[in-house]
Amino acid sequence: MIYAEEGKEQERFIDFAENALGILARERYSDFLAVFDSSRLTEQDLCLALRYLDETRPTVKIDDPVLLKNRLQRIDFLAYTDGRGYCMDYDLTTDGEPNDLTVQIEFLKNDNGYFVELDDLHTL
Numbered sequence: 001m002i003y004a005e006e007g008k009e010q011e012r013f014i015d016f017a018e019n020a021l022g023i024l025a026r027e028r029y030s031d032f033l034a035v036f037d038s039s040r041l042t043e044q045d046l047c048l049a050l051r052y053l054d055e056t057r058p059t060v061k062i063d064d065p066v067l068l069k070n071r072l073q074r075i076d077f078l079a080y081t082d083g084r085g086y087c088m089d090y091d092l093t094t095d096g097e098p099n100d101l102t103v104q105i106e107f108l109k110n111d112n113g114y115f116v117e118l119d120d121l122h123t124l
Contacts, residue, residue: 027061
């Protein structure tokens, strides 16, 4: 669970996602999954997604967005119309260039904070 000041949710959630992606960039897959309250993906699913669902391909090395000088990530951030929270699509990069992978995260209101679910990592 994470907490975000009202009106600053987007900033807080992007920071959360970028810190998590820094862990993923270091190829610490189980640690990456552990930062989420829930995940639809297993470590095996995550590794397969980073190979574009082809076990014969090498794992794609993604950038740590915090360390990038030229930030080219596309981030779509939307509030659910029913007020239950937010969702984010965060496009990933390799060597500073888009790599066709997107991570999807949900931030669902829970008491005073937000329950964070890794929804998917896939090719768009």
